[in-house]
Amino acid sequence: MMNYGYSEKGQEGSLSDFHLWRKILQFSAPYWLSLFFAVIISILITWATLTLPHLVQTAIDHYITATTVATDARIAGLTRTAIHYGVLIFAIFFASFCQVLVLEWVGQSVMHTVRQRLFHHLLHLDLPFFNSNPTGRLVTRLTNDIQNMNEMFTSVIVTLFNDLLQLTGILVLLFWMNPRLAGVMTIFIPLAIIITIFFARLAREQFRAIRIQLAKINSFLAENLSGMSIIQLFGRQESNRQTFEHLSEGFLQRTLSQIKLFGTFMPLTEFMSSAAIALILWYGGGEVLQKRLTLGELVAFISYMRLFFQPLRELAQKYSVVQSAMASAERIFQLLDTKSEIVELEQPVQLPKIQGSLLFKNIHFGYQADNPILHDVSLALYPGQTVALVGTTGSGKTTLVNLLLRFYDPQAGTIRIDDTDIACLELRKLRTIVGVILQDVFILQDTLFANIVMDTGCSREKTEAILNQTGMNRFVDKLPAGLDTIIGEGGLELSTGEKQLLSFARVLCRNPAILVLDEATAAIDTESENILEQAIADSFKGRTSLVIAHRLSTIRRADHIVVMAHGKIVEQGSHEELLQRNGHYALLVAMDLQNDQSSHAAHGNEVVDS
Amino acid sequence: MPFSQLRELLLPTFRQHRLRLAAGFAALILVDLLQLTIPRFIKHGVDGLTAMTITPVGLLHLAGLILLFAGMVVVLRFAWRYLIIGFSRLLERTIRNRIFAHIVKMDAPFFEKYTTGDLMAHSSNDLGAVQMACGMGMVAAVDALVMSLAAIGFMIAIHPMLTLLALLPMPILAVTTRILSGKLHKRFATVQEQFSSMTEFSRSTLISIGLIKAYTMEDFQTDRFGKLGRKYVRSNLRVAAIQGLISPLATLIGSLGLLMVLYFGGRLVINNTITLGDFVAFITYLYMLIWPMMAIGWVANLVQRGLTSLGRIHDLVTSRTTLPDPVLPVPPAMLKHPGYELKNMSFRYSSSTAPAVDNLTLSFGPGIHGVTGRTGSGKSTLCKILARLYPVADGQLFFGGTDVNQLPLQFIRAHIGYVGQEPVLFSDTIAANIALGRADASREEVIQAAVNAAIHEDIVGLKDGYDTMTGERGVKLSGGQRQRLALARALLCDRPVLIIDDGLSAVDVATEHEVFAGLKRHFAGKTVLIVSNRIKLLSMTDRIIILADGAVQSEGSHEQLLQENSLYQSMYAKQMTQDALKEPESP
DSSP: OTTTTTTTTSOOSSSOHHHHHHHHHHHHGGGHHHHHHHHHHHHHHHHHHHHHHHHHHHIIIIIISOTTSOHHHHHHHHHHHHHHHHHHHHHHHHHHHHHHHHHHHHHHHHHHHHHHHHHHHHHTSOHHHHHHSOHHHHHHIIIIIHHHHHHIIIIIIHHHHHHHHHHHHHHHHHHHHOHHHHHHHTTHHHHHHHHHHHHHHHHHHHHHHHHHHHHHHHHHHHHHHHTHHHHHHTTOHHHHHHHHHHHHHHHHHHHHHHHHHHHHHHHHHHHHHHHHHHHIIIIIHHHHHTTSSOHHHHHHHHHHHHHHHHHHHHHHHHHHHHHHHHHHHHHHHHHHHOOOSSOOOSSOOOOSSOOOOEEEEEEEEOSBTTBOOEEEEEEEEOTTOEEEEEOOTTSSHHHHHHHHTTSSOOSEEEEEETTEEGGGSOHHHHHHHEEEEOSSOOOOSSBHHHHHHTTSOOOHHHHHHHHHHTTTHHHHHHSTTGGGOBBSTTSBOOOHHHHHHHHHHHHHHHOOSEEEEEOOOSOOOHHHHHHHHHHHHHHHTTSEEEEEOOSHHHHHHOSEEEEEETTEEEEEEOHHHHHHHTSHHHHHHHHHHHHHHHOOSTTHHHHHHO | OOHHHHHHHHHHHHHHTHHHHHHHHHHHHHHHHHHHHHHHHHHHHHHHHHHTOOOHHHHHHHHHHHHHHHHHHHHHHHHHIIIIIHHHHHHHHHHHHHHHHHHTTOOHHHHHHSOHHHHHHIIIIIHHHHHHIIIIIHHHHHHHHHHHHHHHHHHHHHOHHHHHHHHTTHHHHHHHHHHHHHHHHHHHHHHHHHHHHHHHHHHHHHHTHHHHHHTTOHHHHHHHHHHHHHHHHHHHHHHHHHHHHHHHHHHHHHHHHHHHIIIIIHHHHHTTSSOHHHHHHHHHHHHHHHHHHHHHHHHHHHHHHHHHHHHHHHHHHHOOOSSOOOOOSSOOOOOSSOOEEEEEEEEOOTTOSSOSEEEEEEEEOSEEEEEEEOTTSSHHHHHHHHTTSSOOOTTSEEETTEEGGGSOHHHHHTTEEEEOSSOOOOSSBHHHHHGGGOTTOOHHHHHHHHHHTTOHHHHHTSTTGGGOBOSTTSOOOOHHHHHHHHHHHHHHHOOSEEEEESTTTTSOHHHHHHHHHHHHHHHTTSEEEEEOOOHHHHTTSSEEEEEETTEEEEEEOHHHHHHHOHHHHHHHHHHHHHHHHOOOOOO
């Protein structure tokens, strides 16, 4: 599972070509009619293309050289043939155009389906998967690899099919016209095939060598660009320039040897084509002299031979495309087969009416099995209770929330909502019951309204009502276009406080039974702070709430305070109880008070955190 | 941009390889001429067969000649490919090296203007366009010219009027190819744009996967991705519509010419104006013309794109650094104990309206100086200016008593050891990364520096020790390890000035304190500037400077500031309580 992308050089071989093609065909099945249409067009084009030289031959044999026939009849026949010819070339033109469009449409549509399927699949994989698979690699699967596969449809299938059809067609025609001459010409087929395959193999090697060298140059360049100040400060400009030139020289040498390879192969196919013509002229000419072949046939043979070598050359060039497309297809289908470790029950438990009691029972957990983060944590919240989690960074508060959302499963212990193990719930359902307000927020490049409502279908009136109720309308009214203000990249940048407010509004629209708030550690401007405080006060009412609190005001609002350190609960109780105990909590409060007294500035927190 | 300015990038290489180019083009033209001769042999053969005057020996003779010519064509084709396309690669390498050599000389403002992405694009796409124009572009242009002129010449020799008729459709091909490939380029650019917005969308979604799941946005995002995907499909179809026209169109126009020859040429044969051999040769020549006609349109676009790219590269390599780098007749001797003097120094980033450093007056020489202040107070900017990454006006910054603008850059930098906020490691061994500033350092010296920076134990614990590869493909080091490695790098250089810009922020306070306590002896006699927000570290320095809004707010010893400065007091109070709660550093 860890190896996606590291085997870019080719197929891993764990999925056979046959298997891959079957999968590709499964995805293409809905388009069988269009594909069938494309095949028909392909046959038509081949037939028409091969008829053209035949028409020229007919014109020569029956009209142009038919000295025994009357001139008028000869010219009339010639005109008829010319009209045929004209109709055919326009037909080829339109058919080719249609074929390209149809295949592109099918290819892109199939790729769109694969891409959507893959995207959907990825979004439903669990977080451990994302921890072990870098985003960049997954993005490559979604974009470049699918693009690669598309190549297969548009260019490869077209050329493979058209070229193979054309080759066969020509061979049949040649044998039909003159089996003896055609038999002689067949010696070029194995020759051409051997040279083609040989070339395709070499070319693939060289393409790879060039790609690798280019990647080296690019990564060296990227690394140097991002570390340029260090390079300059440590006086490495000259030696890095030399290294770069060395890489650059390596690239030059590789491209030059590629040029040599192409310089040999390209003229060689041309040479075979000329040699074929020489052979036809000599052997075929002899046949003409012995009246076993007409002149028109000889000319047609020469034309067909030209058509014969062109697809061979294209097949050689397409070989590497097929290889890389198959490698991409394999990586995509493997990814599609990846399973989540966090699985939903086949028949999840339905919770009709949620009371909102929440229980963490003897939880043990670590992101890596050998590095435990939480040790035997137990915590119970009765419906409607507000509990504040307090503790320094790394004490395990956020991890607890991650487990509640079932991003990870605990190694031991259970989490229950209304006495139901969350592992028995549908994931989607669980995450609607538990509404979270995180420090970070995913912003869509859209209006504030769209960002609040998202896919809940919440009406504008209802949204406004919720905002008014919690006093958040003050935040909205401040924005230039109210709810219709475009936010996110290219729009209005929100401050930390505003982001948290947006997050709040978003969650309230979904009206969750249990509310989890990860309070912003970073400083928030006073205005947002005031609005937030009211929103917190209003939305905690009647909801079970779990708050990772950093502000004394929030902590004091809680019914119960839980202090965590080193992944354990070290103290719990009410504010007064804990203060009296003069332990961890008392110290934390003292620290916060210090902060409030001496640092009126918003940056106070930042100084401590660094 | 006029071509006369761009020429400067190309001319030297063209001149240097003029013989190679001359030989290449000679081979190219010869190939064309030989190829044009082959149809003449076919014509002889067909004419002989029509008149039944040719003997089998004569046919064998002709076939032999065709083979001979074809053989010569193989050799010559190889020659021009190697010489001309090879030249374009040589040119590519020369320009690529020139770009790099220029980039390493540029200052920090340059890298604000050109992002890494821009520069990568210049060195791949733009360079590629220039290489194509100077390689295949030149070949196609010459080839098309020679082939079309010669083929037309031969055709005219056979029958001028028929030539005219046969060529009638050809200009249409040249014009439409030109128009279509221009359009194709534009539509393709749209596809690329949508491709990158799809990439960006999936990247931003996957990177925030936790948020997406927390808000059950999976299906919502999939739908939005689908919209982008459908747009992408449509743009691809628009590209295909043009691609689907270009090649069939060439075939169509070529066949139209052939139709003319068939009809009118056929009549001429019937009227005995030309021979059947002429007729067949005519068809062959016509085939030869299809490619040059397509090439004309294609080459025009290639050249246009190449010129645009060349313009961009030219802009890049002629951009100037804002840092003066005077060449002194006598290189100044290295200073033993240099100090800095800042006189009302101001600096503003080009992207910002407010100055980052505002009328800063400060001087410091040998000794340990701590710098602290809130985010945006100008600490890092100060470090970068001192390291000569950003320019200052004359008379504002003096190094060892001389205005920095009067001193060579490398001279000043050679005095400075620098540890930045973001440690930069290169794809190389750990030892090489430490020895970045002193490639000649022995292994013992490298190890000593690593010991001093408290990273030796970590390095020894790696699989290949000091020979372990780091960077993109190498071993992943933690932030704290990377920072200590960067510190070792600066310590190894053992330079008279050491600037540490919050260099151990990812290391826990205790370790940081230990490292610096161990370095006290090493720092003796040096000018050391340490930017930090940690009281424990600051308390070790000889003097603490507090910056606010780009100017000195307060300065003094730890004890002094603890009594006088409210910001310092609050920092102290917070950090002391936090220490009391401090847990062991999580790995």
